Amino acid sequence: MKISEALKVLQSVPREGEPFEAALVCGFTPLHLETLLGARLQQRLSGRRIAVAKGLFGDTAGTLESLRGARPHAVALALEWQDLDPRLGFRAAGAWNPAAVADIVTSAARMLDRMGAAVEQIEPGVPVACCLPTLPLPPLFHTPGWQSSEACVLLEGSLNDFALRVVRRPGAALADTARLAQNSPPAARFDLKSDLASGLPYTLAHADAVAEALALLLVPPAPKKGLVTDLDDTLWHGLVGEIGPENVSWDLDSHHPVHGLYQKLLASFAEEGVLIGVASKNDAQVAARALARPDILLPPGKIYPLEVHWNPKSGSVGRILKAWNIGADSVVFVDDSPMELAEVAAAHPGIECVLFPKSDPAACLALLRRLRDWFGKPRIAGEDALRLESIRQGEAFREVESGGGAEAFLSQADATLTIDFAVSSSDARTLELVNKTNQFNLNGVRFTEGDWLRLLANPNAILAAVSYQDKFGPLGKIAVLAGHVDGDEMRVNSWVMSCRAFSRRIEHRCLQSLFDRCAAREIIFDFRPTAKNGPLQDFFESLTGGRPQGPFRLTREQFEEKRPLLYHRIVETESTSWMPSQPA
């Protein structure tokens, strides 16, 4: 992004937008970094009004420490060597002699320790993005430039200790140095003329790369949820129907290891909660024999559903999306045939269709990296491991329901709903669920961690996290409800439920519990129709007789008149701070 483009982006900030205050922490003059970070954040949060605040020149640690107790929406830390000791920069007059080097190493370690403590003391829930030093060290060590000195290794060691403290702080994230090097080659980063003249040591291109990296860490895209893969010449090399299950290959010995690497990545995704499905034109029995080979790296138990037959793949993908109950825009389809990709793309707008470049190892590696970018997430929650099994259960539920046996099935499911009214506002899974749920989502509003904490800082705020388990197993934490109580009125600001939990009347039980717990005569929903929240609109229509077009009130009488029989056993965790009266 050029500086003129950044200025134009910042000039287009919506005046009525909700403010988003980012603290930029760096020891040099931020100048363009400040402008570009603001613009990059503005692009990622287009409805917000971005403001970037900066600290004192040359006092990175002090600026970090000043954030203790403050509540910016985000903190962006762009560290450079000179922040650890001014003698590691080019503007300080301090000596570069061997005696000074030992002192520099010691003082840098102390400074990093101080900064590490300051990062740890930033308010929980305030996201922190950190970029470690990106510029070359000055030529102050006694070794020639092609040789690392002991002092240099010691400095790197202290920096690694600091980096570890950063990545271990919940909500903090570190820019990947290798990825930054791809986007901003090290030789083109440092601008000594600008450093000496204005105090900004970055070239414009590098300032933009750092700004982009920090903005991406602070406002990451929502991860994709499911991957549908072809089999022949994608999951393995060869056409299994022609050469037989024993002759398809994916290992180094067969000279087709890229398929093995792809399998390993998919297996890793499956462990992390990504849904893996198969859409293949093949004989199902033959394909099943290949998938059952003991040397396969993606265990077949991690794949669901398998659509293996000779019908069009657009139909296969459609059925997989239905089984997963997620939208096409949360899914990636990988196939080696451009024609199949085009057919699926035309039938399912929003799906990412990607060619498996079977004959080009470098392109394969690029694909694996791209997939990791799409599916990567900052942390893995316990619920991620439950996702596939709960999808299978959901399918069983829907089959019984469509056969007319839902009432008997639900009554015998032995379901327990745990409604945790004492869940911490900093619980990561809670916010994750709010931000990635589309279909059963009250209004589609996404929250940064800072916004979420602000919403729940209201003394009358309520937050409930709902977990579900039945005789088929646990679904984990599957619903979140946030709002506040005002007298005998209850207002729900955010309400989401995972699509895995549909068809179990959990939504009805949540409302019943809410009416009972807060003794409310009615509940006001901050509802807004979105392109994707049709299932929630259906639910409200079933209660009110019409689809609401905006915020609306639901009375207890309306609800109880329409509420179906509920069979769940309820476990509630107490939080009484917001309750106007004892439970009804």
Added chain:
Amino acid sequence: MDAITTRLTACFQTVFPALPEDQIPSASQASVPAWDSTAAILLVNVIEDEFAIEMDFDRLADLDTFERVREYLGEQVGGGVAH
């Protein structure tokens, strides 16, 4: 208005969006409160982008009015700058 003046005016509009267009030709660091040291560096970068040139740091202190910047650009790129 010649091509350099038109493009330089656009640069000023980018950096100083609150400055009315008719005041840009007479703009100076003294008359435009927003034209501080930070804005001066932003302006240099926007001009460098627009005209694909690298401006001489030693001359920056003298480039404190629209007209002086216009003259400097005339020296550097002449009248035949490609768009």
